[in-house]
Amino acid sequence: MNMTRTAAVVAVPLALLLASCGGGSSGIVGGGGGTPGAQANVRFVQGSPTTGNVDIYFQSNGSAAPSSPLIGAVAYGVPTNFVTLPNVAGSVIVQNAGGGAPSTGVAQLASCPVPQFANNQNYSIVLVSTGGALNCAIYQDMVYTGSGNQYRFHNASPTEAATVSFGTATAPGAPGTSTFAVQGTTTFGPVVIGSSGATYNQITPTTLGTTSNVSYAVASTGATGSTATASNTLDAGNTLTPGTTTQPNLGNNTFTLPSGDPGVSVFDIACGAGAALPTGSTCVGGNALVAVFDSK
Secondary structure, three states, X not given: OOOXXXXXXXXXXXXXXXXXXXXXXXXXXXXXXXXXXXXXXXXXXXXXXXXXXXXXEEEEOOOOOOOOOOEEEEOEOOOXXXXXXXXXXXXXXXXXXXXXXXXXXXXXXXXXXXXXXXXXXXXXXXXXXXXOEEEEEEEEEOOOOOOOOEEEEEEOOOOOOOEEEEEEEEOXXXXXXXXXXXXXXXXXXXXXXXXXXXXXXXXXXXXXXXXXXXXXXXXXXXXXXXXXXXXXXXXXXXXXXXXXXXXXXXXXXXXXXXXXXXXXXXEEEEOOOOOOOOOOOOOEOOEEEEEEEEOO
C-alpha cells in the first residue's frame, strides 16, 4: 500500500501508545500535567444526531473534576478547531450544553477514557451513539507531508459499513449515481467506552488526483484502484471553517485552501430526522459527509 496516497487505518493498543510517548501524569492539577512544553492538538466532532449541542471537558488522570468546558456548545455535524492539551492520559467528559460542570457532581452524558497523547500530534475525537449510549471514537490525524492538495477521510459512523471505500468524484456529486476511483479504505472507530483497552485509528493523508470540480465520495465496497458508485458525496465547496457553519468556498468546488491550512478532513457521520446538517451535506441511509478545513 502506498502510504502517501492512501489513508491507512491502524488500531494501536493503549499500552504501545503509552510506551511510545514522552511525558507522564504525575503532579497533575486541574487537567494539567505532562512534560512542560509538550502538547497535542485535539478537535471534536459531535457526530450523534440524537444528542444535541454539548459541552466538552477534559480531565487528566489524577486531577480534580473540571469546572470549565474545554469547548462549549459543540453543535452536531460541525467539527471544532484543534485545541492544545497536555500529552497525558485522561477522560473526555461530555455534558448537555449548559448542563453543569463535572465539578458540580451532575450526571454526565459520557466519560470517555483517552490514551496518553503523543507530543505534537493531532487527534480527532468523534462523539457517536453505540448500543443506545454516547461513546467516543478516536482518530490520530497523521501530519500532512505532501503538496498541500491532501485530505484525511474518517469513517466515523456506527451505522455505516464497518469498512468503507473513499475517493473523489467529479462535482457536483450525486449519491447513487456518481462514480469514483477508490483511493483507499478505512474502518470505523474503534470506540473507547466498554472496550478492552483504549485504541485509536491512524488516518494518513491522501493526495487528490485533481483539484478542480472535486466532490468527496464514499461507498460501502470497492478495492483501492477500482471504480465504485458513491453511496454519498459532498462537494468541496461545502467545506466548513472549523467550529462554524461558514463555507468560504460555497459555489466553488475547486480544492482551494485558506492561507496556512495544510488540507481538509472529511468525516462520515451518522444522521437522522430532526438533526440539521451543514449546507450541502445529505443524509443517505443514515449517514452523511461533512468536511472541514484543517489548521493542523
